[in-house]
Amino acid sequence: MTTRRHWLGLGLATTLALAAGCTGGAGGSDDDGGAGGEVTGEITVLTNRTDLAETALPAYAKEFEAKYPGTKVRFEAVTNYEGDVTAQLSSGDYGDVLLIPNTVAVDQLGQFFEPLGSTEELKAKYRFVDEKAFDGQVYGLSIGGVANGFVVNKRIWQQAGITAPPSTPEAFLAGLTKIKQSTGAVPFYTNYKDGWPLGFFNSQRAILADPAINDKFPADPAPWQPGKIEYITDGLLFDIVHNGLIEKDPLTTNWEGSKPMIATGKVATMLLGSWAVPQMKAAATAAGADPDDIAFWPFPYQTGGTFHARIEGDYKAAVSRSSGNKATARAWLDWFVNESGFAGDQEAIPPAVGQPLPAGLQAFQDTGVELVELPAATTNAGKEDEIIKESEIDLAGHIYRQKLVDIARGAAKGTKDSYFADLNKRWGDAHSRVMR
């Protein structure tokens, strides 16, 4: 459901992806390496972390190889992960362990990946198991979870007289306006050009504190009606832009460039995941600013007097169905998720239930935010994706939100009401075709 394509991996991705097609060790027939086989031999792991493929990941692999002698783990870093791996999937040669591309619909999971166990059984051990599950079978385990909210420069907000996270959209807008008036900073940076950060407006569903929302969402033919979730989140984006609280020319924004900007206080706010906090702090250190200025705030909306922030697994790792060495692949997956310490190293939420939150998120939770894990849709599983495809409204993406920003800043015809009515109509038309 959530197409979070980029976390941490967007760090300076200088390492080139290996040429597709050199997935060497992954060949072999379908059946010779059932999960019951011996843990030995070589496996290939596909990763989107081009920045870690030559450094941190081989270090993990060494530990694994020490625990299981006779194994060898090779990494294949893929720069354009979604696109390239989707193409590899259809060719049948896609490594032994890989992250599930979001292009794979939930009902297709069984076609490409090995089932890892039943949802019931794994739920007791891991978080986020239902996000890549179908028919009670889990196909992917999260390698680290993130919380959703605003990355802010605390110092700038303080200069505008605001020290605690605003609790309503109105208070938030007023705060941004004050920043514009009293500091030289850009109140809110959209990252319009790169686009994907706009998708985080889709990750705020937990604010309504309704655990069934993922099932209810595709059942609703008009989610852009006042009071509904898209009206609240997309509406806030519209108002921010309409009030002129964003950068001067959204067409020339730059993700890499935005990190030092928020770190040094040229930008006050961005909507991202908690994974961005360590990157921004690193940018602050690099720019000679104070990393403690960077904080993480919840979306300005309270239900029952409390903030709710969605936590979710990022990419889920899975065992390839066409792998020739499934035993080793499974052993690596389990080891990586449970014992490697990868999530902790990345300041992500550990996937195993019961392991402590990283310090940054602990602080976030301590401000009174309830972290909510939203169960994936069950009765309407996969329907939301189908409506998205049919209507070409990329809820988790940026195409229709760029248009929304254009309308809000007066660069395209329309108003908030006319555009939301149009979205409701397009969504409704597709809805009636998909949900009949």
Add this chain to the structure above:
Amino acid sequence: MTALLSPPRPEVATKRPPRKKIPVHWFYLAPALILLITFTYVPVGNMVWYSFHKWDGLSPAMDPVGWDNYVRVFTDERYWRVFLISLYYFVASFAQIAIALYFAVILSFSTRFRNLFKGILFFPYLLNGVAVGFVFLYLFQPGGTLDSVLRLAGLGEHARLWLGDPDVANIALAGTSVWRFTGLSFVLFLGAIQSIPGEIYEAADLDGANRWHQFRYIIAPGIRRIISLSFILAISGSLAVFEIPFIMTGGANGTRTFVIQAYETAFQFRQIGLASSMAVVLLLLVLLITWIQRRLVPDDEVSLS
């Protein structure tokens, strides 16, 4: 001497039974044909096949939907409207051809630093399209190169959001495209002009023709075919614009071209069938326009004598 003119036929030849004819020419043609069929006609055939199905590119099942995809491309405004963006690039291609022709004519006569200018004009075409996109992204930034140059020239008040302003964005992108492809047209024209024999100019000079006359009566008719080819390239190119707007704006702010729309349909929304029908429509349009143009401008043999 006479014996040499009619040599006796060697006997062996008559005795040998008539050999079965092996179509040798197919062996020589085979590599080219195999490559052509595998990499051109089979994919096009696949594309046409996909265009009659609803398919997400991964699922083993393809649902046949008949002409539905085509009906959608022509009836849903979001799909055909993007063609209008091509008009910007089409208009720009006239500027491109005019500039290229102008410089090709000038530099085909003896001009100082001729080769240097040729190099300068051709250089942009050698750059990778992605690099061009990035370079111009910086050029068009607020306070970027273009704005600075305008300010230095005392025209600072004309600075604007070159990509952020929807009225200017497409013109800025079309301008980038002109910058990139002028070099190609220029080289084509230059080559054609230089193939015109020098004596003709000498004769024209003796007859008292000036440069304009030479252009009007010698060069223009002499390179008519190349000009016509340039127009075909310009039209099909402006229908199929992709990389420059894709890199610079990603199709945002009203700069989405037909090909960007097709790309998004195929790879963001996984509607391979619908996107294939868009591609087929584009292919047919280009063929149609080329055909019309060949009818309007018949391909006569060029003769200057």
